[in-house]
Amino acid sequence: MSRPEPAPERGTPERGTTFRRIVATTDFTPGSKRAFRRALTLARDLGAELHLLHVACQPNLRSVFFVRVSGDAMERLCARARQRARRRMEDFLRGEDLEGVRLVPHVVTGHPAREIVGYAERVGADLIVVGERPESRSQHLLQHVAFESVGERVRRTAPCSVLTVR
Numbered sequence: 001m002s003r004p005e006p007a008p009e010r011g012t013p014e015r016g017t018t019f020r021r022i023v024a025t026t027d028f029t030p031g032s033k034r035a036f037r038r039a040l041t042l043a044r045d046l047g048a049e050l051h052l053l054h055v056a057c058q059p060n061l062r063s064v065f066f067v068r069v070s071g072d073a074m075e076r077l078c079a080r081a082r083q084r085a086r087r088r089m090e091d092f093l094r095g096e097d098l099e100g101v102r103l104v105p106h107v108v109t110g111h112p113a114r115e116i117v118g119y120a121e122r123v124g125a126d127l128i129v130v131g132e133r134p135e136s137r138s139q140h141l142l143q144h145v146a147f148e149s150v151g152e153r154v155r156r157t158a159p160c161s162v163l164t165v166r
Contacts, residue, residue: 019126019161023051025116025154026131028088035131035165036092042127043101051104053119054089055112056081078109113153121159129163130154 024039026032036052043050056078085107093105108115120128130151155162 019046019048021049021051021123021125022127022129023053023116023120023123023125024129025112026052026054026089026092027112028054028092029131029133031131031133031165033092033131035129035163037096038163038165039127039129040096040098040101042129048126049102049104051106051119051123051125052089052093053116054085054107055115056085056107056109057112081109082107112150113157116150116154117157117159125160127161127163128154128158129165132164132166 019042022039022043024036026036039050042048086105089105089107093103106119108119116128116130119125132151151164155164
């Protein structure tokens with residue numbers, strides 16, 4: 001009688017799983033920096049292509065100020081947000097050892113969880129790496145009662161594996 005194979009450690013890919021394309025998300029916080037560094041190590045070790053994605057939230061002036069903004073004005077606002085995010089991404093990557101990794105930085109505007117999942121689908125990602133923000137217990141409980149976090153929604157709707165880095 002053969003012995004059953006042990007279950008993989010939690011957070012470890014199953015035997016035979018290969019990650020060829022990894023999407024790391026960033027909001028430029030320390031938590032996303034830790035997640036990026038974990039994704040960078042994985043990409044280097046596995047020879048995977050690494051996509052670094054930032055979603056600049058699309059301004060919703062109508063709900064905040066009760067004003068209607070023309071399509072052209074909104075596109076200009078979004079273009080500025082993307083431009084600022086690209087500069088922040090350059091700062092985020094400054095000093096990182098990117099040797100031996102094919103890195104594809106990308107900035108989009110929109111709803112973060114939806115854009116992350118959509119991007120992962122478009123590029124055929126095998127893994128999404130997200131950082132977890134440290135929160136106080138009261139913030140954590142309120143967040144779960146009031147709304148779902150970006151990381152939770154990504155984990156629930158992603159077309160591939162999701163690694164959450166603390």
